[in-house]
Amino acid sequence: MRKIGVADTTFARVDLATYAVRALRAEGTGFKVVRRTVPGIKDLPVACRQLFQSDGVDLCLALGMPGRAAYDQTCAHEASMGLIFTSVLEAKPIVECFVFEGEADGPTELATLARRRAEEHAQNAYAMLFRPQLLARRAGTGLRQGFADVGPVRPVR
Numbered sequence: 001m002r003k004i005g006v007a008d009t010t011f012a013r014v015d016l017a018t019y020a021v022r023a024l025r026a027e028g029t030g031f032k033v034v035r036r037t038v039p040g041i042k043d044l045p046v047a048c049r050q051l052f053q054s055d056g057v058d059l060c061l062a063l064g065m066p067g068r069a070a071y072d073q074t075c076a077h078e079a080s081m082g083l084i085f086t087s088v089l090e091a092k093p094i095v096e097c098f099v100f101e102g103e104a105d106g107p108t109e110l111a112t113l114a115r116r117r118a119e120e121h122a123q124n125a126y127a128m129l130f131r132p133q134l135l136a137r138r139a140g141t142g143l144r145q146g147f148a149d150v151g152p153v154r155p156v157r
Contacts, residue, residue, distance in 0.1 A: 001030060002031040002129055003057040004024060004032070004033050004058065005034050005035075005055060005060040006020055006021060006024075006034070006060070007036050007037075007047040007051060007061070008064070009040050009063070009064050010037060010038070011040045011065065012099075013101070014099070016064075016097065016099065017035055017118075019122070020063060020121065020122040021035070021122070024122045024125070028126065034051055034055045034057055040075070041065075041066060041076060041079040041098070045079065045083050045086045048060040048062055048087075048090075049089070053090075058092065059092060059093045059095065059125055060093070060094045061094075061095045061121060061122060062094050062096050063121075065100070065114065066098060066101065068101045076098055093128055097117055099117050099118075103146075113146045
């Protein structure tokens with residue numbers, strides 16, 4: 001049985017993991033979810049490494065919500081670099097799902113964005129493991145997670 005790791009943070013203002021796990025389970029069966037919650041986004045790379053090494057997961061979904069401050073943007077970049085490094089070390093995918101507070105105008109829009117992005121990244125994580133041909137068919141279609149899709153760019157003739 002395949003295992004999907006879900007790493008999330010207490011810093012986030014929305015419980016992203018609950019939405020992600022619900023979306024994963026709606027996609028199908030044949031996997032187990034293993035969850036680790038850490039304080040902040042810079043803790044996510046180690047949480048994912050532990051999920052790979054201790055729990056034997058096949059893929060991690062890293063969920064975080066950086067704040068609006070410039071410092072938070074820097075921390076998000078550092079966390080992202082750590083997730084990339086961890087993914088390369090383990091030779092296994094980490095699907096990074098960050099929801100930046102500055103992307104939304106208010107709490108209602110932020111909550112909706114967070115839910116949709118967590119769900120859509122979870123669907124992509126599932127497809128990476130169980131339906132890679134689905135992702136190949138969607139290549140170049142301008143899909144966006146959390147916001148409306150933008151569609152493909154049509155060649156100029």
